[in-house]
Amino acid sequence: MSVIFDWSGVVKDAMSAHFWVVNRIFKKYGVKEIPFKELRAGWVEPFMMFYNKYLPEMTIEEERSDYKEFMQMSDYPEAKIYLGIGDLLRKLKNNNCFLAVVSADFKNILETEINNFGLVNIFDEIVTDTHDKTTAVQELIDKYNLDKNRTFFVGDSVGEIEVSRKLEIKSVAVTWGLSSEVSLKNEKPDFLAHDVKELAGILRLD
DSSP states (O other): OEEEESSSSTEOHHHHHHHHHHHHHHHHTTOOOOOHHHHHOOSSSSSSHHHHHTTTOOHHHHHHHHHHHHHHHHTTTEEEEEETTHHHHHHHHHOOOOEEOOSSHHHHHHHHHHHTTTTTTOEEEEEEEEOOOOOOHHHHHHTHHHHHGGGGESSSEEEEEHHHHHHHHHEEETTTTOOOOOOHTTOOOOOEEHHHHHHHHHHOOO
């Protein structure tokens, strides 16, 4: 079995931090700050589709530069690992599963978090700074000759569901991340997990 994970919103609890950064970016460009509920209801991936709804002229280079700038501020909220996900990852590793991360997160930050979360040497491949995840996941499938019938993509947005459908692998949507459960259900993922225990059951590790 092969399991590909998104990072923020699946492994890393970045909800408050992401909300904090998005509204500071909006404030910088004179856009009215949005409530958390609106962020969850409207978040889409690739992520520039979200930003361009509010800032049509914003480029991905500007977003990346602004996001990194705000992450370095002293009052940036500290992100933590979701309770129980580390144990699940270690159990998957011990069961000889192929494990990978495909994330839009910055490489140096994600690698630091892997160390802080005690997840060193858990993943077979880590792909960062990814905007459109379709290409990255396809490259993993090709590189490691992954069996599509036994490959799961675990994400917290409709973007990961769409990628899974396009590449004919199994989509697992988790409800503890950025997108609302309603948004995820509307996209009809193969599986929906409300907590880590339910995710373990989907991956047959309960």
